[in-house]
Amino acid sequence: MTLLAVNHLKKEYKSKRSTQKVLALKDVDFQVNEGEFIAIMGESGSGKSTLLNCIATLDKPTAGHILLKNDDLANLKDKDLAAFRRDHLGFVFQDFNLLDTLSVKDNIYLPLVLAKNTKGKEEKLAHLAKQLGIEDLLNKYPYELSGGQQQRVAIGRALITKPELLLCDEPTGALDSKNAADILNLFDECHENGQTILMVTHSSLSASHAGRVLFIKDGTVFHQLYRGDKSEQEMLVAINEAMTNLLGGQS
């Protein structure tokens, strides 16, 4: 079943000084099925972050539609956007974006508190903490943690509301290879538990964990690659090949 449908998405920016418009997304079109783990790859400036922001309702498309479970996001009123994000989406960022003023526990509770849905929060937390391996860190503060630990907490915050779609923006960008691998394995686990994940990255290694990889260049989906029965290693090779041939070869 289709969870997310992106139909002919177009996004233009007007820069402040000049009247010239910058075309970030030309025509993006793809679907995400429930339970899928999708990676979107592209160079800096390819428009992948813009795409993510549009899906996250942080930005409004110039043309085209984004549908989550057949509901058009364009129909949401401005004042409902925050609630929508809170209830349907989970976010994991490159630089974790934890609040330094909240303890680890409270950081994870944050979306529940905002949703005024704090009933049974302890059980939800206990379950997640075990899965994420952060049981010993709950009373610490983010600035006392390593990058890998912080990202685990961020994932906990994203997952505690059981969102339909988990959006990740370069989740391993700020981590060393060991921690990055751990985090990716965590995503794999979540995926196996049925979580739909959409990850934006320019790391082939990260993308190799996904079931499908979309390549974006100059504002359009340039190519896509299915994992099928490939192992992670084979997928990585395939991704790197695609990158070299398709993206590099064009220029």
Place this chain on the structure above:
Amino acid sequence: MFYVKLAFDSLRKNKESYLPFLLAGTAAVALNFLVQLLIYSSGVKNLQFASDIVRLLLVLGQVIIGLLSLVIMIYTYSFLKKGKEKEFGLYSILGMKKSDLVKISLIQQAMSFAITIVTGLITGFVFAKLMILLLVRMVGGKTFGMELSLPALACTIAFFFGVYAVLTIIDAIAVARTKTLDLMKSEKKGASAPKNRWLFFLFGGAALIWGYGLSLTVPSPIKAVNQFFFAVLLVAVATYLLFIAASTLILKALQKKEGYYYQSKHFITVSNMLFRMKQNAVGLASIALLTTMTLVVTVTTASMYFGKADLVQKMFPRDVEVALENKGITEEQVDSLVNKYDLKASGKYTQTVSLPARAAMSKDQHFTSTEYASNANERNIQFMTLDEYQAATGDKQSLKANQVLAYGRNGGKLTRSDIYLGKDRYSVKQNLKSIKGMPSASADSTASFVFVLPTEESLQSATKTFFPEVDESKIMQTSYFFNISGSAKHEEDFCNALDNYQGQNMSFQVKSMTEKVMNGIYGGFFFIGILFSISFILATGLMIYYKQISEGKADQAQFEILQKVGMSEGEIKKTIRSQIIWLFGLPIAVSLIHLSFAMPMINKLLLAFSVPVTGAVYVVMAMTILLMVTIYYIIYKITSHTYYKQVTELN
């Protein structure tokens, strides 16, 4: 030269945080200079008998303002320091020694010192001159001399030299203690979670109770003047300690209350406030103190200004009082003078009372004649015969030979029913609330009594005890009271004519003339009060502005995260509102509490200036509070609006 260039470069690069620091420095210099100018001004010196007390108050004010300036400078500098340390880290990586870094810091301090001193002194002087021009008009045409005095200049420069030395030392310590990599990181490193500080809490609590206690128990006006500074200092220290310690304790307790804490409207506010408390506490305490200072100064000086009308009313039952000493002038002579100047006299009466004698009153109400008595014991006493009392008031009281009537003024009170006038023992038949026709207040603040004695013999005995060296015929004085109406010019001529009689066994007081003199004195006070208030409000505005721009920048990242995670604009507005309400409400609430505890002491202080505490004081107080709250509300509105815009700008 190389270091100078580096130092200058660093300032230029950090100008966004450096400019407000310079602004704060300039304002602090201006404020201190202004007070110094007042202390050394000829205007204050010429305030006649009140000049010493005004100077004392100004010096106290200077100490408080000086302390506040130091705190504000360190506080604002701490924001600047973060960015600077990162730069120092870079220099250190490039191979500079720590001594070189200190040298750069020293040069920077010298530059800021020069800039703030020059701009501060100029603005301070110009501001003071402008204020005086404005207020001299208000107060009624009396010029108030204020000149560019060298001691004032020297004091201000010396003080700020010290302040900048402190800042340099803080810098040097920071550089000496940290490693290169820490210096690089110092901008990123946020404040860590504050710990409970029970020691601060206990000391703060003790200082507060002590300070409040002093105010509540101060026995006499003179003591109030002496202890005022100490009490203020205690309360100021307590405010800082308690804001630092109690705020953390309270917020941590709130965090423990799950039902309260895990609500969207409290969650972010409480955890945020807790974290920033280390810096916020100092700022909030300073704001609370500034607010209190404004209220106290305004209430005191305004009460004096408005209370003086009341005082004059009490001092003068009639427009003119002429003392007919030894028949130096007779009633008829006065009347003919009144007629001569086309004036009409009305409501005439005379009253005969003894001269005031200086006496000491012991605990069992033993009055003894004395040249010197401690402030607590000193009383002015006067005598009056029963016949005269009956004639003046129409009150047909009768007294036994050992009975007296007592009338206490300026806070004079009898607690026992027996008094001793020298060796004579009397029982007090009645404590009178007033004696008709007798002024109920005098310009002199000493507590005083009028005793109505039963017989001529008892009067003789008392006057012998209390006026051993005065010619008997001069002891009892008859005063002639009357109202006059007519043109002001004629009244002035009449006064001049009376003046020519003076020196020959007569003296006189005219209400309108006294009013003029009092206008000068209390107008001067009020003017100083307004000057202080404006300065305090300016300082407060500056602090809030500083908090706003420095914290808004830091909070922006946080609210960006919150927005992404799903906090709606409405909720962000609510969170900001409640944070800013804390920021504004807490200092106002604290200053109101401070003020209510300060009132007993202020009342006594006012008594030291012969201003009886009247309902007018409370009206003035209510008006001042209302005005403060209004001004704060406006600043609050602007701040929350700007802060919201600053914080929600999503990149």
